[in-house]
Amino acid sequence: DIQMTQSPSSLSASVGDRVTITCRASQSISSYLNWYQQKPGKAPKLLIYAASSLQSGVPSRFSGSGSGTDFTLTISSLQPEDFATYYCQQSYSTPPGAFGQGTKLEIK
Amino acid sequence: EVQLVESGGGLVKPGGSLRLSCAASGFTFSSYSMNWVRQAPGKGLEWVSSISSSSSYIYYADSVKGRFTISRDNAKNSLYLQMNSLRAEDTAVYYCARVYKWSRYDAFDIWGQGTMVTVSS
Numbered sequence: 001d002i003q004m005t006q007s008p009s010s011l012s013a014s015v016g017d018r019v020t021i022t023c024r025a026s027q028s029i030s031s032y033l034n035w036y037q038q039k040p041g042k043a044p045k046l047l048i049y050a051a052s053s054l055q056s057g058v059p060s061r062f063s064g065s066g067s068g069t070d071f072t073l074t075i076s077s078l079q080p081e082d083f084a085t086y087y088c089q090q091s092y093s094t095p096p097g098a099f100g101q102g103t104k105l106e107i108k
Numbered sequence: 109e110v111q112l113v114e115s116g117g118g119l120v121k122p123g124g125s126l127r128l129s130c131a132a133s134g135f136t137f138s139s140y141s142m143n144w145v146r147q148a149p150g151k152g153l154e155w156v157s158s159i160s161s162s163s164s165y166i167y168y169a170d171s172v173k174g175r176f177t178i179s180r181d182n183a184k185n186s187l188y189l190q191m192n193s194l195r196a197e198d199t200a201v202y203y204c205a206r207v208y209k210w211s212r213y214d215a216f217d218i219w220g221q222g223t224m225v226t227v228s229s
Contacts, residue, residue, distance in 0.1 A: 031213070032213060034215040034216075036153075036216075038153075042221075043203055043219035043220060043221055043222055044145075044153065044203070044216070044219055045219070046215050046216060046217050049210060049213055049214075049215040049217075050210065050213040050215075053210070053213075055215075055217065087152065087153055089153075089215070089216075091213060091214050091215060094165075094167075095141070095143070095155075095158035095165075095167045095207075096155075096158075096207070096214055096215070096216075097155035097158070097167075097169070098155065099152060099153040099154070099155065100152075101152050102152040102153070
């Protein structure tokens with residue numbers, strides 16, 4: 001089974017900061033990587049699919065990159081509403097499944 | 109409005125059973141694969157089960173295989189999860205999620221609000 005590992009597990013940052021979250025797959029998954037945002041008490045929300053494609057309605061300050069085993073989610077200028085937990089997910093295998101353990105982004 | 113609404117959660121004793129439902133609206137339910145994803149209190153997301161649009165392909169996480177059964181009724185625009193032999197470690201919020209495909213790629217683009225399942229004596 002493909003394992004997904006995110007780093008860091010938590011991160012403190014300030015409004016306006018540029019933030020990068022990393023996700024590593026245990027084997028090559030090409031560009032089959034999704035990113036989700038989850039706020040407390042809410043369902044996850046799809047941000048990025050296919051490693052770098054922005055889901056409709058998601059602000060352009062969010063971007064994704066990478067292929068193979070190493071991927072990044074970047075928020076170019078943090079906004080107050082961006083403080084949340086972020087998860088990566090591989091969609092290489094059938095069915096798509098394995099999520100990373102999550103990265104909690106907190107206000108500094 | 110595209111929407112998924114889960115129901116059926118609650119408190120159940122270890123060894124008991126529960127059936128979750130997910131009602132879909134605002135899209136052609138029969139065209140999409142669907143999934144169940146759960147989240148234990150304070151923990152991350154765990155994929156549970158997947159079913160293709162026509163129920164031809166069904167998959168389970170090892171942690172629930174043999175105990176949980178996913179099904180769907182396209183005529184009723186509904187997804188189900190029958191959970192038997194429940195354990196304390198099955199305690200979680202259970203989400204249903206739609207799979208959207210872009211060419212070769214897919215992701216869970218629509219999620220329900222979740223339903224809480226608590227397994228405790």
